[in-house]
Amino acid sequence: MLVRLVPLLTLLTVLPFSSAATDGALFTSSVTYCEPPETLLIQQFDVKYFSANQSIFFDISAASVQANVNVSANILVNVYGLTLLNVTIDLCDILAGALCPLPQYNFVGSQSISLPDSLGVTNRIPAIAFRIPDLEAYAQLTLLEVGTGDIKACVQATLSNGWSTRQAAVQWATGALALFALLAAAWQSTRPNAVVPYRLLDLLHFYQTIAATGLLSLNYPSLYRAFAINFAWALGLISSTNSRLQTSIDNMRALTGGDMANASSGSAVGFVDRRLSPWNAVNLELPASSFAQSLLADTSVGAARTNITFSRIALNGIQQLATTEGQVQTVTDDSSNVLQAGIPIYVNSIHIATANAFMTTFLISLIIVAIALAVAGLAYGALFAANRFGWGTEETRQRLKSSYPAHMRAWALRLGLIVHPPLTIFAFYQWSLKDSWLSVLLSVIAFLAIWLSVLYPVFLTLRLVRRESRDALEFNPEHLASHGPLYAQYRTPRYYFFLPLLIGVFIKAIVIAAGEGSGMAQVVVFLIVELAVVIAHIVLKPYNSRGGDVFSTYLAIVRLVCTGAMIAFVESVGVAAIPRVAIGAVITVIFSIAVLILAINVFLHSGITWLWRHRRSPSRQGSADESMLEKGDANPIDGTADDTSRYSATPSMLSRTIGASTPHHDTAASRRVSISSTTHH
Incomplete structure (x- = not known):
């Protein structure tokens, strides 16, 4: 039965690690087809290995949909770019030919299987495999037609231990x-x-710097990419699975000419370019292995895997089920759903579609501005009430009233200095996508507005120095109170030090957006x-x-x-x-x-x-x-x-x-x- 391949695949997935472990677990974090499916259709594939009791739990829903197909199975396990297992087994030579040809029906099953001590699995898995954050490992099952060598099915499953930065x-x-x-x-x-x-x-x-280092077109280790995502909120990238905000942005893009893919509700790992972490894939040969054949023939494992329940469904129903939304996706080097290095992988990892990056940052920035305006309004209301009811001394009320406008301008400048890096980065990136005309229009408006809020105080400061002198920056109380966040922290001869910092942010934004690839x-x-x-x-x-x-x-x-x-x-x-x-x-x-x-x-x-x-x-x-x-x-x-x-x-x-x-x-x-x-x- 084809369903019997499931525990064997998961067993071979965890075997290659070498050393002893006393606790922990390994499980699949994503499953994708690595070739368009012809023979084997998978709706669900979840596997866990528990080292404490040397057992495997799996939950699978799959189907074989072609008649009279004889295949060999290649099983490959890759850990940090090292091929620790690459074996090919002719299915006609095992299980008394029960899988030759492949049986044609659907099977749905889940089972917990205890592995026999004779297999020595405990001694083959190092303890570090259960503790290293963001493990980069995957298992691949490829079914090759006997005689022609044509690929009838190819499935890849990334492995995780639950630890992450x-x-x-x-x-x-x-x-x-x-x-x-x-x-x-x-x-x-x-x-x-x-x-x-x-x-x-x-x-x-500094938060934004850390987050922005994850936006470059680099082959980041999964460990570092996950760390950089901790600071995504500082760039205004806030989302979750099935976010209403993201759904609204998707609908807006669809109505305004956007045709790029939306974010997946599941893990984005399965869509990562296979040249990059966690895949680290290379072209490999498919050697046979007598060890794998002897393992498949182990009678104790064969006894364990017979306790599996399955059900048969009509083939028409299987084919329809396999094409509905949310099923296992096909990800190849040529498919359009591959996530390239840089912004696509980063934002999709937090369930934000590539084309939604700017709009997410833009809307979060609008929310921040709205909160700031509300606080400013409350402060003004408090001042008004103090004057109306005579709270405090007359001198204090007059001082607060006179300083309020300059104080608010200073905080508006601080707000502009905070939000201008992410808005600049993603505005430039939105222009490179050419996805939704409304997103592009809003990105232009946001870019001009945010840089105006920063550059206008810069202009006033430079003009004051040119018309009078640098000392005027110190002896003009109103200008200092309003625009001090730009230069007040610097010595007077170095008042201009904010200029190279602003230029640096601008250059980085261009490089991130225009230098993709x-x-x-x-x-x-x-x-x-x-x-x-x-x-x-x-x-x-x-x-x-x-x-x-x-x-x-x-x-x-x-x-x-x-x-x-x-x-x-x-x-x-x-x-x-x-x-x-x-x-x-x-x-x-x-x-x-x-x-x-x-x-x-x-x-x-x-x-x-x-x-x-x-x-x-x-x-x-x-x-x-x-x-x-x-x-x-x-x-x-x-x-x-x-x-x-x-x-x-x-x-x-x-x-x-x-x-x-x-x-x-x-x-x-x-x-x-x-x-x-x-x-x-």
Whole structure:
């Protein structure tokens, strides 16, 4: 019976690993046809191997639909590009010819089978196979017609152990950190020397950097691609299986000329180009193996596999069932549903269709803007109520009322600086797809709007410097309060440092969208941009505090090192799968450590430590703050060093500023300290 091939296939799938394991499981994570099906039609194929009791559970629904077909079966298992098993068995030589020719009926069955100790499966599976994240392994069954060698069926199943660097906990933790930084920044943004408003931008831009490194046309190890997807939300790529948002976008595209495929509700792994991870496929010969034939003839296994229930269905019903939506798909090198490296694999892995990437980011950005407007409206309502009912002192009410417009403009600029990288990337990418005219139109509008919100403050800042002088940036309170997020963190002579950063984002966006299919060119351009940024940090030392220079340079070096290591992911370089995975793991660790350091830095400058010290000893803390203020040593709100520490700080003071960002001054008076200190150097 053809159904008897199922436990044999799953057994051969798990045999090739060598060593001992005491726990864990391996199971199929995706199933696809690797050739258009002619003889064998599969509706469902799920397999699990449990090492604790050496058993296999499978659930299959399949059918043989051609009469008088004699085939041989080739079974191939590939792990990290290594062919650990490649055997061919003539089905007419086993099971007393029961599978020659193939029986013609449908079978549906599920069974748990205990494997005999005589097979030695435990000694053939290494413990690491059950623990390494994002295992890159697959099994392939090919039925070849005897005599002609024609392929009658080809099925591929990727294997997983359940471990992955993609974790919902990581996504929630990074999102919570961003929310904490946002609330702290909102609290401190009107205070002199505030660090967190700039750390908020650093944090989100770093998240976006990690996510964007997964958008290049590279052969990423599955481990690193899964890690980068943890930060997809920072690019506005938020989705889930059967998302209503994605369904609405699909409908919109269908009504406006879009003809590209929608996302699959299942795993996108099965649609990945076979040259890429987790497939790592190469052209292989099909040798025979006496070991496989002896294994198939094992009587104990034969006894175990007879306890399978199956049912027969009319052939017309089988053929109709196999063509309905949601069935096993055919994925070949020539098929149109293959996901190429870069944005297609990345976004489809989170159930976002390739053509939906821009619209998803666009709609998420609109939601963020709507929330920001609502908060701004509530703040204005609170000010109005305070004036109407006389809450607080007259001086405080007037001060808040006069500073409200500039404060809102500053936050609008921050919002523009946060959302412009993803919108730029996916707007350019949408133009390359030419899918839906409405998506293209909205991408043009969004691109112009977001860059106008950023470039207009840039224009006003440069114009102010040209008409007056650089010092005008410090002594114009309204301009500083409104457009300070661009330059207030930098020393006055280096006020322009925001320009190379904006240019770098623009270049990267073009390279990601226009360089699809040219992984080496993308990496080289990214490497040049990151190297230029590192050199600029080292040469210009743009920040007001030495700690700001050290911390920002560290992040720039992290980006440079990780980008350089990604050369190993370029297909043409030909790095083997295992070294590629090792390099991906190293990059993951480097990025993770940087995120942890960012989190610590945000916490230390959020003001929480000051509140904690104040609660422990209000009187002593107050005197300490007064002493530090007299010396110009620290900000009582967040404990960060004043600008003068860059030039006059003692070693002990410098030790307290390591990791500190540039203070933010919202008034010209508070900036004059920095100006006076820089004129002497």
